[in-house]
Amino acid sequence: MKGWEPVTVGESDTSVYRRGEVFAKCCGPAGVLELRDERDRVEWLAGTGIPGATVVDWVESADGARLMTTAVPGVPGDSLPPAAHVGAAESLGRVLRDLHSLTGCPFERPLSSVVALGEDVVRRNAVNPAFLTDEWRKLKPSELLDQVVAERPYVESVLEPVVCHGDACLPNVFFDPATLEVTGLIDLGRLGIADRYSDLALAVIQLHDEWSADPAPFLSAYGLPDADPRRLEFFRLLDPLTWG
Missing domain, CATH: 3.30.200.20 (Phosphorylase Kinase; domain 1)
Known part of the structure; x- marks a missing residue:
């Protein structure tokens, strides 16, 4: 162009x-x-x-x-310096809480469709190994999918549908580098009604992988200091199986 x-x-x-x-x-x-x-x-x-x-x-x-x-003003979260991480994590927690509190969203992303997407990606052998942890790479993608399927009944029994971003990674969240407030969310192709943990799990693992940061300030600012580790792990594992 x-x-x-x-x-x-x-x-x-x-x-x-x-x-x-x-x-x-x-x-x-x-x-x-x-x-x-x-x-x-x-x-x-x-x-x-x-x-x-x-x-x-x-x-x-x-x-x-x-x-x-x-263009959204500010800088993407993965470019912030270490001194900004705690304040930005708290700001991220607040904006996801506000996003998850919205009503009237016309878009849906039910768990059944996300799992079906993961099944299709695995069936096509299209899982990107770069999105997997070292431990996960020791297993076949089909074995990872089996773990997801085994945990699915529990997750479905405690679903909390809210308006989710769908890809709440740090490059998709922009911050004011001075105030550390969130200035915008981008890449909204997966936005829709889904379980709140689908966003929380991605944010938590991003804080760990990109910042080597404790997720406690983020979860406290969100209002869920005692997040369910089973649901965090479920959505953390499901997400990389859906890109391919």
């Missing part, structure tokens, strides 16, 4: 570009439905008071689609 700077960070299958304070995500015909879903989620979240981007333009044709959104 002439005049646009390619953005190479992130795991998106779309091509991403930036020009000034506007981002553009572009996809071919096969990705239009997914990108359209993200557009709808960005528009919905923009009307809730939770900080994030707004839609600038949407172009769709037989060749694919382009979603243009405003």
Whole structure:
């Protein structure tokens, strides 16, 4: 795209570009439905008071689609210095609490569909080993999926459906580097009604992996200092099986 700077960070299958304070995500015909879903989620979240981007333009044709959104101010969480980690973790806990308190969300991401997605990725042998821990790499993806399936009845018995981000990783959360307040959530393609632990588990493991940080300040700020370790582990294991 002439005049646009390619953005190479992130795991998106779309091509991403930036020009000034506007981002553009572009996809071919096969990705239009997914990108359209993200557009709808960005528009919905923009009307809730939770900080994030707004839609600038949407172009769709037989060749694919382009979603243009405003840039979110601040810096991504994975770029913050160690001195900022505790304050940012608390801010992250508060914004996820506010997100999970929203009502009227028209999008759903039921556990059954997430597990089915994981089953499909495993069946296609498409699990990315880079997303697995050293311990998990010692097992076959099908064996990891068996652990998920075994724990699923327990998780379903205690489900707490709320509005979830769906990919609550530190690169998807922007912060004001001075105040450490969250300035916006990005990459909303998986936003929808899901179990609150699907967000909490990702945030906790990100704090550990990216910051080597104690998750206690995050969980306390969220309002759940005694989080259920079984549910944290379940969603921590399920997530990497759904990308592929």
